[in-house]
Amino acid sequence: MSSFVYGYGGLGAGATFVEFAGLNRMLREHDSVWGGHDTFDIRPPLWSFSGHGAAEVGSLTIGGWGAFGFLSYQAESTGTELIAAQAAFEVGYPYAPVKEFWIRPCLDIGPGTWCHLIHSQEPGRSNHFRWHLGWVLAAAPGIELAARLRSAESTYVGVYVKGSYTFPFIPTEWYGDASPPDFVLKGLQVQFGLRFGRMAASPFRM
Numbered sequence: 001m002s003s004f005v006y007g008y009g010g011l012g013a014g015a016t017f018v019e020f021a022g023l024n025r026m027l028r029e030h031d032s033v034w035g036g037h038d039t040f041d042i043r044p045p046l047w048s049f050s051g052h053g054a055a056e057v058g059s060l061t062i063g064g065w066g067a068f069g070f071l072s073y074q075a076e077s078t079g080t081e082l083i084a085a086q087a088a089f090e091v092g093y094p095y096a097p098v099k100e101f102w103i104r105p106c107l108d109i110g111p112g113t114w115c116h117l118i119h120s121q122e123p124g125r126s127n128h129f130r131w132h133l134g135w136v137l138a139a140a141p142g143i144e145l146a147a148r149l150r151s152a153e154s155t156y157v158g159v160y161v162k163g164s165y166t167f168p169f170i171p172t173e174w175y176g177d178a179s180p181p182d183f184v185l186k187g188l189q190v191q192f193g194l195r196f197g198r199m200a201a202s203p204f205r206m
Contacts, residue, residue: 008158009053012193014067015045016166022182027073027080027118034120034128036077046071046084050191054090061092061104067191079121084114084185092144100148108140108164112185115176132180136168146195154199161192 020042027040046069054063064087071082088110096102113135120128142164148156166189174180 006198007053007055008195008197010051010160010193010195012050012052012160012191014048014050014069014189014191016048016069016185016189017044017187018046018183018185019187020044020183023080023082023116026179026181027075027078030118030128030130031075031078034078034122036075036120036122038075038077040073040075040078042071042073042080044187045190046082048084048086050193052090054092059093061094061106062090064089064110065108065191074121077121078118080116080118082114082116084112086110086112086185088140094146102144102146104144104146106142106144106162106164108142108166110138112136112138112166112168114183114185116181116183130177132174132176134172134174134180134184136172136184137170138166138168138185140164140166140189142189148197151199156197156199158195158197159193160195161190164189164191 024040024042031038048067048069050065050067052065054061066087069084073080088108090106090108092104092106094102094104115133118130144162146160148158150157167186172184
């Protein structure tokens with residue numbers, strides 16, 4: 001393992017397959033109260049951009065990652081924006097069946113937060129505005145596949161894809177207006193991107 005990992009970091013994108021039914025239902029309710037007749041059908045995934053980094057500690061990799069996502073949905077009478085952020089501590093156990101490739105079971109633990117805004121699109125209805133901010137602590141067991149594409153004497157460039165399932169282990173804490181929607185950052189998550197790493201030095205031989 002040490003010849004492959006040592007230390008690494010990278011950038012990527014992600015897709016989280018959250019359930020939007022509760023948010024769609026709340027949007028329809030507010031739209032009806034505000035005199036609209038819109039339908040709402042926000043569907044997964046929620047896309048995000050992320051950065052990550054880790055290092056070899058014994059037989060494990062220990063590091064972390066953070067991600068930011070944004071969604072906007074504008075109907076005729078009512079619009080909404082959703083902003084989400086996640087951060088996690090990650091521990092993994094890489095297995096490299098060949099020199100240029102690894103399989104890595106891993107576990108992420110960290111907070112997730114999101115804020116959604118709901119507002120009327122009609123002129124003169126600026127008072128028709130609601131906001132909710134929620135956060136949770138979540139765990140996400142997963143597995144990553146990574147490959148080294150090009151390497152120099154002590155560095156490499158690679159790609160990775162990681163699948164995990166995020167589930168909260170505390171109830172959602174809510175802030176903002178009353179009656180928040182039935183929505184939480186929970187579900188299958190797929191992350192992928194580029195990785196830049198540093199390899200352990202080869203032992204000197206006489």
